[in-house]
Amino acid sequence: MTAITLAPGLTYHPDYLDRLAQQRLLDAVRDVTRAAPLFSPRMPRTGKPFSVRMTNCGRLGWVSDIDGYRYQPTHPETGQPWPVMPDQVLKAWQDLSGYPQPPDACLINFYEPSARMGLHQDRDEEEFEAPVVSLSLGETGLFRYGSLDRKDPTRSIKLKSGDAIVFGGPSRLIFHGIDRILPGTSDLLPQGGRLNLTLRKVRQAL
Ligand code: MD3
């Protein structure tokens, strides 16, 4: 399979999942959202809702509310443990991460056509030696990434349904975000929108 190095530690795998694998992953995501419904995370301090809705699977899930960002073992609204990570997700991690332990968390972001995610760093994890693996489904997202300094110039790439991207090593803490969703770019999700799964090792191995 083709892997394109965009920067040290940043590899892009276009069309990593074929259409059948995308459909199977979508079915697995639907199973997760039935048990752990999408919720609207809120900005710390202000309580303003994100435009992206989220859920998680795996032993830990990322949540955000007025008290802050954190990983926790239960859904913020149902109080239930997160569903187990689907086998397909674990297999993608084994294949792409080069990391010896399984991920602790799989954050599932759902973008309606008008949703976006501002430029940020992912640093709520304790383990930065492990990469973050991202899988995209549905409509194309215009993804922007920069460097370790917010003020540095950025580049953009389109993440389309089935694409995978891995951020490790010197790219693990780069600024990144989703500027917008490109409408009409996929028929995988009948109602449109985009799903992104990010697989993470959160806790350091003992
Ligand atoms: C670079 N998600 O959930 S995926 C996020 O498409 C997030 O939903 C975006 O940023 C999305 O935090 C971007 C690509 C991505 C994911 C994790 C990263 C890029 C990353 C972690 C470190 C550096």
Ligand code: FE
């Ligand atoms: Fe992020």
